[in-house]
Amino acid sequence: MTHPTRILDTALDAVGNTPLIRLDKIARDHGLKCNLLGKVEYFSAGGSVKDRIAKAMVEAAEKEGKLVPGKSVIIEPTSGNTGIGLALACAIKGYSVIITMPNKMSLEKEALLRVLGAEVIRTPTEAAWDSPESHIGVAQKLEKEIPHGIILDQYRNVNNPLAHEWTTGPEIIEAVVSTPSTTSKPSSGRVDAVIAGAGTGGTVTGIARAVRKHNVDCIIVGVDPKGSILAVPESLNTDGSGTQYVVEGIGYDFVPDVLKQTEVTTWLKSGDEESFVAVQELMRKEGLLVGGSSGSALSGALRWLKSEEGARIAATPGKNVVVLLPDGVRNYMSKPWFLEMALENSASSLKHTIDQVLGSK
Ligand code: PMP
DSSP: OOOOSSOOSSGGGGSSOOOEEEOHHHHHHTTOOSEEEEEEGGGSTTSBTTHHHHHHHHHHHHHTTOOOTTTOEEEEEOSSHHHHHHHHHHHHHTOEEEEEEETTSOHHHHHHHHHTTOEEEEEOTTSOTTSTTSHHHHHHHHHHHSTTEEEOOTTTOTHHHHHIIIIIHHHHHHHHHTSOOOSSSOOOSSOOEEEEEOSSSHHHHHHHHHHHHHOTTOEEEEEEEBTBOOSSSGGGGGTTTTOOOOOOSOOOSSOOTTOOGGGOSEEEEEOHHHHHHHHHHHHHHHOOOBOHHHHHHHHHHHHHHTSHHHHHHHTSTTOEEEEEEOBBGGGSTTSHHHHHHHHHTOOHHHHHHHHHHHHTO
16 A cells, blocks of 8 residues: 555545556466556555545535535435445535445445445346436436435546546556666556556546556557447447446446547457456456456456557566556455355355355345
8 A cells, every 4th residue: 555654534535545566477377578567446445446536526516615514415326336435425524425326236335335324226227328217317316306416427527537637547657657677577667558447437538648648659448348338449339239247337328428438549348257257367366356347457458468459568578557456356245256256266165155145146
């Protein structure tokens, strides 16, 4: 952790400032000569990259005089992590929170939200974003009905990409620039490529803007799940179009305003299976307890580094390739994909317990 050794005023001071960690064993096993680096966001106070935007959106709304402690009710449609960040900020600051969240999102996220004091409303996963039943539609209805209700709106709020342009991106650059190049650990001294998944797209857009100010040639790879429509060119999205996927937090059926698709050099589509294989690799080889979308980002990174476009960087010692790892596996421990992973690695007593849980799904 890169937090200063001083007393912090609140948990909001422990948002962000996450470590950049070498993924040396994974790089070696895949024959990569470049530095493969993970930006590990579960170290943040609420456990994800989305704490940063929650804090930024609340603080900006406060400055604009839009929030009144004890009165305002913050309503937000989210896949959970923005909600957790908001609920954490609002627990500290004294605002009420209502989170609307599709059914597919984990029990752990709902439980955390409730413990932080938020109200949670589940919505059908398959509802189109612009239908009244979707998490967005329900939030909009609530905002109209509830006195002092306000949606900060991560899909449109400039403070979403700005939070990453001002914090996530600069932290990556600072870590790379301030780590000296040595014979055993060579470094170009620059960020040469960044790979990140997209949900609202705030992370990839904001990091791209920050990193390009430091290195105009930096390659940004966006990862979008099969079944989503965020990738460009559009023809990429026809493979697996309309399929449901298990990984949480990435992909949408509309292009959010905050996602600037052209900031991304190359888009890749990801599948559930390869994502979970990559999660297992991050845990087993690097000791990183990451969630499903981190696996999507890593599997995308490995595929890109083995492609024609990525091969030169992959083969060059000292090139710095950063993979954004958005949250932790503790968000997903009741999910079949995690339990099945645990089952493969389990002694019989745990097998019995997990079988019971999976059997009662
Ligand atoms: N992974 C997870 C687990 C997330 O919760 C999110 C946020 N929806 C993302 C990735 C994508 O981040 P962004 O919204 O900034 O694109």
